[in-house]
Amino acid sequence: MIKNNQSILNKLMVLIDAVILGGSFVLGYLIKFYILRKEPGPGVLPLNSYVALLPFLIGVYLVIYLMTNVYTPKRTIGIWGELGVLLRANIVGLGVLVIALFGIIHGRPYARSVIGIFFILSMCIESFFRIMIRSILRRIRLNGYNKKHVLLVGYSRSAEAYIDRIRNNPEWGYNVVGILDNMVPVGTEYYGIKVLGKLDSLESIIQDNSFDEVSITLTLKDYDFLEETVGICEKNGVHTKFIPDYNSIVPTKPYTEDLDGLAVVNIRYVPLSNAANRVIKRIVDILGALFGIIITSPIMIVVALLVKITSKGPVLFKQERVGYHGENFYMYKFRSMRVQTEKEEKQGWTTKGDPRVTPIGRFIRKTSIDELPQLFNILIGDMSLVGPRPERPQFVDKFREEIPRYMVKHQVRPGLTGWAQVNGLRGDTSIKKRIEFDLYYIENWTFFFDIKIIIMTFFTGFINKNAY
Numbered sequence: 001m002i003k004n005n006q007s008i009l010n011k012l013m014v015l016i017d018a019v020i021l022g023g024s025f026v027l028g029y030l031i032k033f034y035i036l037r038k039e040p041g042p043g044v045l046p047l048n049s050y051v052a053l054l055p056f057l058i059g060v061y062l063v064i065y066l067m068t069n070v071y072t073p074k075r076t077i078g079i080w081g082e083l084g085v086l087l088r089a090n091i092v093g094l095g096v097l098v099i100a101l102f103g104i105i106h107g108r109p110y111a112r113s114v115i116g117i118f119f120i121l122s123m124c125i126e127s128f129f130r131i132m133i134r135s136i137l138r139r140i141r142l143n144g145y146n147k148k149h150v151l152l153v154g155y156s157r158s159a160e161a162y163i164d165r166i167r168n169n170p171e172w173g174y175n176v177v178g179i180l181d182n183m184v185p186v187g188t189e190y191y192g193i194k195v196l197g198k199l200d201s202l203e204s205i206i207q208d209n210s211f212d213e214v215s216i217t218l219t220l221k222d223y224d225f226l227e228e229t230v231g232i233c234e235k236n237g238v239h240t241k242f243i244p245d246y247n248s249i250v251p252t253k254p255y256t257e258d259l260d261g262l263a264v265v266n267i268r269y270v271p272l273s274n275a276a277n278r279v280i281k282r283i284v285d286i287l288g289a290l291f292g293i294i295i296t297s298p299i300m301i302v303v304a305l306l307v308k309i310t311s312k313g314p315v316l317f318k319q320e321r322v323g324y325h326g327e328n329f330y331m332y333k334f335r336s337m338r339v340q341t342e343k344e345e346k347q348g349w350t351t352k353g354d355p356r357v358t359p360i361g362r363f364i365r366k367t368s369i370d371e372l373p374q375l376f377n378i379l380i381g382d383m384s385l386v387g388p389r390p391e392r393p394q395f396v397d398k399f400r401e402e403i404p405r406y407m408v409k410h411q412v413r414p415g416l417t418g419w420a421q422v423n424g425l426r427g428d429t430s431i432k433k434r435i436e437f438d439l440y441y442i443e444n445w446t447f448f449f450d451i452k453i454i455i456m457t458f459f460t461g462f463i464n465k466n467a468y
Helices: 002-035 046-052 052-068 078-105 112-142 157-168 199-208 221-237 276-312 357-367 375-379 391-401 404-413 432-443 449-460
Strands: 146-151 174-180 193-197 213-216 240-242 253-258 260-266 318-322 328-334 384-386 413-416
Touching: 002 052, 052 078, 078 112, 146 157, 146 199, 157 174, 174 199, 193 199, 199 221, 213 221, 221 240, 276 328, 276 357, 276 375, 276 384, 276 449, 318 391, 328 375, 375 404, 375 413, 375 449, 384 449, 391 404, 404 432, 413 449
Parallel strands: 146 174, 146 213, 174 193, 213 240, 384 413
Antiparallel strands: 253 260, 318 328
8 A cells, every 4th residue: 555655665765864864974074174175184083083973963863854744745745845844854953963063062173064065965965866756756656656545525616626636736646536425426427536425335435445545525514424434534544634615715724723722723814914024024125126126227217218209198107006905006107008098098908909008018018117116116115026916996896796805815015026927827817816826825925935936036927928
């Protein structure tokens, strides 16, 4: 079964990591004293003094790896997520090692540069092996091996969403064997996955098959069976997961509280509701906006002249948008269209070949140069460098009735760029899909997530293929 394969893989990874850690430490010594130098000088500890530390070093690191879930299965986590866990564990290990060598052990002049080389080498080599193992497992799973066999209990929206994701990511190696449900007829299929029977057949089906996992995907009306289902799975020793049928309400990473032993789930957790997080983000916005204005000022001057020379009207175009906490503000852009009446302006989004767009306007819209004046919106606090894009009031009134959770986006400042935009959802694209990305950003905000989006913007965000 897959759990046995996972156990073997984990033991193999522990052994590989132990060898890498030991080898990197010794190699760090050799690089420092035999490659960067001709040979160790006077007062330098011999190699065997470093080798004597290996049992302590390897033991400490492996314990930290276990405590920080380095060896937890990561089928559905991307490589950067896995390497992030590894990096954090190595940083903790480095801290413990430094404290032990230079704070607890006295009189032994261990070289700090050897520790530094060891840290870089071990992280790089361990990362290489994990990338290689992921590549091998991906090929194996795509060829139908090393599969995790799953039974779904309940035919619901969450069951269909689960199957959709499994189909879209065959490298995860999941195989949904079937579904149990009381209301959907036996034999009903969803992308080839059949309803096998009723809920009361769960125990017999588990006993007659070797499932690696049971995922509970009951509909809200069938939650009376939840406790019984969990009891049957646990009695038969099957790993069980619960995929709620209210994912449209509960965020992807629910924020829970312990109320004297009672679990309380907050329906919406917004990290930027924390004052410290807001201060950090605002400081970054101010510094980033000032830097952006200074760097792009030559471009803005040239564009301003071209707009003024090529068409009648003001250089800047201001438009009312809905921002933080639903407050309206004026967002600035370089004017890319001929001057319009209020009625013309409200007719809707631009379309391909829109006659209202000027020749220079078409270029600055395509390259997003028209958005540069929004750096001043950021500076005065109407906007942020990163966040959901703001929309016009008439569209907000429309979407709030049509798209669930649309208004949640106004719990943070709107952004010059955003998670939806760097994933290609700009211009004439699905508003519903865009909101999904915006909500993910709002619920999972971190300082480093903002930095990631800013970096991605430089590679993917400036050229807008959906701009007309």
